[in-house]
Amino acid sequence: MSLPDPERTRRHIGLGLYILGMMLGFLQLIVWFVGLPVLAGQGAILAYMCMGAVLAFPAGVMYLTFPRLLDRYDPEPWYALLGCLFWGGIAACGFSVTINSLVGEGVGQAYGEQAGEIVGAVICAPIVEEFWKGMAVFGMFFFLKREFDGIVDGIIYASFVALGFAAVENVLYYGRAAADGGLAGMGANFVLRGILFPWGHPVYTSMIGIGFGLAREGRHKAIRVLGPLVGYGLAVMLHAMWNGGATFAGMSEEGGAIFCFSILIWFAFVTAFIGMIIALVRRRGRILRAHLLDEVALGNITTSELDIVTSAFGLLNFRMKYGSQGAEFIRAIARLSLSKWHTTRAQSQNTHTVSMDFILPLRVKIAKGRQALAQRGYR
Numbered sequence: 001m002s003l004p005d006p007e008r009t010r011r012h013i014g015l016g017l018y019i020l021g022m023m024l025g026f027l028q029l030i031v032w033f034v035g036l037p038v039l040a041g042q043g044a045i046l047a048y049m050c051m052g053a054v055l056a057f058p059a060g061v062m063y064l065t066f067p068r069l070l071d072r073y074d075p076e077p078w079y080a081l082l083g084c085l086f087w088g089g090i091a092a093c094g095f096s097v098t099i100n101s102l103v104g105e106g107v108g109q110a111y112g113e114q115a116g117e118i119v120g121a122v123i124c125a126p127i128v129e130e131f132w133k134g135m136a137v138f139g140m141f142f143f144l145k146r147e148f149d150g151i152v153d154g155i156i157y158a159s160f161v162a163l164g165f166a167a168v169e170n171v172l173y174y175g176r177a178a179a180d181g182g183l184a185g186m187g188a189n190f191v192l193r194g195i196l197f198p199w200g201h202p203v204y205t206s207m208i209g210i211g212f213g214l215a216r217e218g219r220h221k222a223i224r225v226l227g228p229l230v231g232y233g234l235a236v237m238l239h240a241m242w243n244g245g246a247t248f249a250g251m252s253e254e255g256g257a258i259f260c261f262s263i264l265i266w267f268a269f270v271t272a273f274i275g276m277i278i279a280l281v282r283r284r285g286r287i288l289r290a291h292l293l294d295e296v297a298l299g300n301i302t303t304s305e306l307d308i309v310t311s312a313f314g315l316l317n318f319r320m321k322y323g324s325q326g327a328e329f330i331r332a333i334a335r336l337s338l339s340k341w342h343t344t345r346a347q348s349q350n351t352h353t354v355s356m357d358f359i360l361p362l363r364v365k366i367a368k369g370r371q372a373l374a375q376r377g378y379r
Contacts, residue, residue, distance in 0.1 A: 014143025025094030032097050045179050052174025059194045060167035067159035070152055073334030080147050084136045084157050088164030092132035099128045121247045126239035134208040136161040141212040151213030158209030162201035207234040242266055285310045291340040309333050329369035336362040
């Protein structure tokens with residue numbers, strides 16, 4: 001009798017926990033967004049939430065294209081991305097709204113409404129929401145090891161779970177805005193949350209993704225332990241900074257100045273984050289080139305193909321010229337380089353990676369792809 005595959009067992013455990021979390025989160029959303037409003041005689045707010053969904057969900061789907069561009073050469077499996085998206089919108093939202101509401105109400109009853117609002121928005125919400133969103137990133141890191149390679153993958157998974165969370169959260173905000181201020185209130189809220197500042201949650205949770213990415217790439221135990229913890233701390237800090245600016249702005253005569261100051265600090269972090277994304281893209285290009293130079297020497301790829309793979313718009317230009325067949329050819333070259341990088345990294349850490357098994361098949365695929373493209377005039 002053969003022993004069970006540890007990787008398969010781990011995935012089954014992760015799937016079971018995922019299903020349990022989704023079921024509990026869904027039940028909580030039903031209670032808070034449907035059950036309690038109906039019992040309180042506020043059923044009309046459900047209609048406003050449906051109107052909010054019309055604005056929130058299409059915008060959220062559109063924003064999903066941006067994190068996908070980061071990993072255009074080695075896209076993550078669709079089931080992992082959808083799993084993150086739905087976890088953010090259902091499980092993370094369900095648990096967060098329950099805990100945040102209970103804590104805010106409890107503190108408000110004990111110490112006053114203003115104290116409840118401050119604790120709920122500035123302290124509790126960042127800690128709780130980033131924890132539950134971060135659980136999805138941890139799940140990808142621990143239960144789907146083969147699909148979590150490093151920092152870029154961490155950012156992508158974190159962005160998907162955060163955009164799922166933000167879409168459902170925006171439905172609630174748009175519904176409340178419509179209930180209080182009609183269509184004008186909903187429109188103003190949409191401009192603020194959906195157009196001007198849609199990247200709040202993805203930026204916060206990406207800190208957690210970067211932390212787990214460092215843990216995956218790190219050689220030292222300290223990095224593997226501290227990376228996720230520091231990433232979570234940064235996510236909570238950025239989240240609290242944004243919520244704090246918005247909360248205290250409405251409680252002080254200097255509210256406008258407080259909000260503007262918090263926005264400036266927050267934008268400084270966002271600018272640094274964008275700079276880091278650019279640096280990661282350039283780093284990915286250097287990694288691709290470094291692990292393809294010997295393939296050029298062996299004659300498996302050409303110098304021009306190396307330049308296409310490592311250029312910013314090489315894949316797009318090649319797709320426009322040769323269609324999906326050309327794009328798949330360039331992706332195969334990029335995956336060969338990344339498989340060699342993963343193999344080199346695993347060997348340096350005395351661990352095993354399935355990427356080693358992909359190297360020879362990818363070389364064969366590249367050769368066949370070149371032959372197929374030659375029929376379309378490729379030289």
